[in-house]
Amino acid sequence: MMTCQAVAATASAYLDRELPLSxxxxxxxxxxxxxxxxxxxxTLxxxxxxxRKAPVAAPAPEVEDNLAALFRARQNSAD
Incomplete structure (x- = not known):
């Protein structure tokens, strides 16, 4: 028999019907x-x-600007 830990690890796939029949x-x-x-x-x-019902909110403009600057800085340091 499966353990509770194994069930928890496969719960999402179980709900999505992604597991093999066995x-x-x-x-x-x-x-x-x-x-x-x-x-x-x-609960899951x-x-x-x-x-799925939650509205999707756009990030504040300053958040987008900060993320863009961070990505540019990372890209420049990787070059």
């Missing part, structure tokens, strides 16, 4: 037996849903 089945079996992992997965699913 691995999905192992996670599903573990979830049937482990209320803590079911709660973790439910809710967090992903909220993040």
């Amino acid at each position: 691995r999905r089945a192992a996670v599903a079996w573990h979830l049937r037996l482990c209320p803590n992992c079911r709660a973790y997965l439910a 699913k809710r967090t992903i849903g909220l993040a």
Whole structure:
């Protein structure tokens, strides 16, 4: 049987249906037996849903300017 740590490590891929069938089945079996992992997965699913609904805000102009200057400085030091 999978451990809680293994379920947590594959939780995102499980929710995205990116795991092979045998691995999905192992996670599903573990979830049937482990209320803590079911709660973790439910929280992760809710967090992903909220993040997808969150508005995307543009950074303040001074932040963009500072990042651009930082990238230029790094590029110049690498040359």
